[in-house]
Structure formats: structure tokens, C-alpha cells
Amino acid sequence: MALPPRLTDEQRLKALEKAAASRKRRAYIKSELKSGSLVIDNILELSKTDEAVANMRVRELLESLSGVGKVRALTLMERLEISPTRRVKGLGRHQITQIRNEFMKSSHAISPGKLLVLSGPGGVGKSTVAKKLREVGDFWVSVSYTTRQPRSNEVNGRDYHFVSHEVFQTMINNGEFLEWAEFAGNRYGTTQDKVEQALLLGKNVLLEIEIAGAKQVKAHLPQSILVFLEPPSWEELVSRLEGRGTDDEVRRAQRLELAQAELDAASSFDVVLVNDEVEGVVQKLIELAS
Ligand code: 5GP
Secondary structure: OOOOOOHHHHHHHHHHHHHHHHHHHHHHHHHHHHHOOOOHHHHHHHOOOOHHOOOEEHHHHHHOOOOHHHHHHHHHHHHHOOOOOOOOOHOOHHHHHHHHHHOOEEEEEEEEEEEEEOHHHHHOOOHHHHHHHHOOOOOOEOOOOOOOOOOOOEEOOEEEOOHHHHHHHHHHHHHEEEEEEEEEEEEEEEEEHHHHHHHHOOOOEEEEEEHHHHHHHHOOOOOOOEEEEEEEOOOHHHHHHOOOOOOOOHHHHHHHHHHHHHHHHHHOHHHEEEEEOOOHHHHHHHHHHH
């Protein structure tokens, strides 16, 4: 028998970290199943994008459902001819349908949350609206990845995940992004897994992104609602962009030119809102998600 490959210390550490993260995720999924916050249908959906869920044993999963103990789980697996060691990712299409039918009779899936995509020209005030919405509305707001340098008032992990070009490229190669785009010389992207998880958990999700990315989201998830935020006037937008102390002159000029082109995109959005008053816009977004 071939010997297993020898790992370096670094590789061993990485493998241990990955295993610990998977264990934590599985424990979380099981507790959500027990409490009824998640139902089997949510898990079968999650397993398409979440490696830790895909690798869970079917038996573990069934036993975690409220009202299903070891005996019922095993009996059911025998009846459906699922081997006791089978993992979720190894389930056949027919078996998935049978499990769904078995449990959907007695439980109801959480209805998925709504996905609002807030877009519009740079400088129109999207991030102010998103911040306010996070404070007052029941929304999960996605934190994007970017290759841009942090501004002085920005915090890594809160405003953005600031990453190098190399890391961003690896994430593209790994298919981690729901959408990504280049804007004024930098890349920005939204990761897929967290957005899908939040929606499956029934949360309303807000993405605050530029226009090309918004269109990608619509192409992947047609149920998303694209909201275009317009400035009260062009003059107002110019003064907001010029007043930005955080960008240098070249960057401001680039952004103005871009903003002109971006304003033309409003017609391809589902909803257009004029940002004359932040509270009013936030209220309308809450209404759109209800
Ligand atoms: P800023 O550099 O001013 O923070 O953002 C520049 C532009 O990138 C803004 O229009 C902002 O909405 C957009 N943006 C932020 N995050 C993302 C993202 O994840 N994807 C896309 N496509 N655009 C984003």
C-alpha cells in the first residue's frame, strides 16, 4: 500500500485549521436543525455550495432533526437504501427527492429572504444608505472584498475585506464570487456562500455594489431586486465627488467620468429611487423587502 504523503508543518497546520472549521460548521448546522431554524431542504440546498455540509454523514444529519432519533434515522436509511456511512454529497437524485418528501410533509421550509441590490453612480450615497439600513432594518449586509487600499476611516472586515490582487485572483479562480467587477482601477467582489446562506436562513440581504456587478447578480439570481439610486441632480453628484477628501485629484476625475456613464444604466434596473433624503430611501428599501 502506498504511504500517505508527508506533510510539511505548514500543510499540517492548514489541514488542522480546516478540519476545526468544518467541525464548527457541522455543529452549528446540527444545532440549527435541532432548534428547527433550518429544515432538511435548507441543508440539501446548502450542500451544493458548502463543503462542510456536503461532507456531513446523512445519518448525522437525520439524527439532528427534531423528533428523529438514532432508530428512526437508521430505519429510514434502510428503507431508502442509503448506506449508514453515506455522506450528503454522495446522495443520488432519487434519494434526495425521497428524503425531501419524507420531511416536507411534516415541516415547512423557511421562506428564503429577499435579495436587494443597491447600485448607482459612485458618490450617490449608497454606502450611507446601506449603513443606515444596517442600523434600522432587519437586513444582512454583505461585506465585499476589494483590492483597493483602505481609506483612513475604514476598518478591515467591517467596511471591506481588503485583500491583495493575488488573493482576489485566487478567489476568482476558485469560483468564490457571486459577482465581481473592476471599478476605477480596483477589483470589488461579493462572495457567494455567505449571501446564499443568509437567504436560505430567511434573512433579507443587501448588496451595495456598482452597476456591472448588479447585472451579474440579476443574471445568477433572477429573483433579486435591482435598485438604482439616483442623485437629486448632476450638480449634487459632482459636489459630492469633488468634496471627497479621501480620493486624490486623478481618482476624482476618473470617478466623475464614470458616474456620467453609470447614470445611463438606470433604465435596466427594477426600481429607481432618488436619494434626496436617506431616511426616505431606507424606508422604501424596507418596504421592497417586506
Ligand atoms: P469605493 O471604492 O468608493 O468604496 O467603491 C467603489 C464602487 O465599488 C462603489 O460603487 C461600490 O458600490 C462598489 N462596490 C463595493 N463593493 C462591491 C462589490 O462587492 N462588487 C461590485 N461589483 N462593486 C462593489
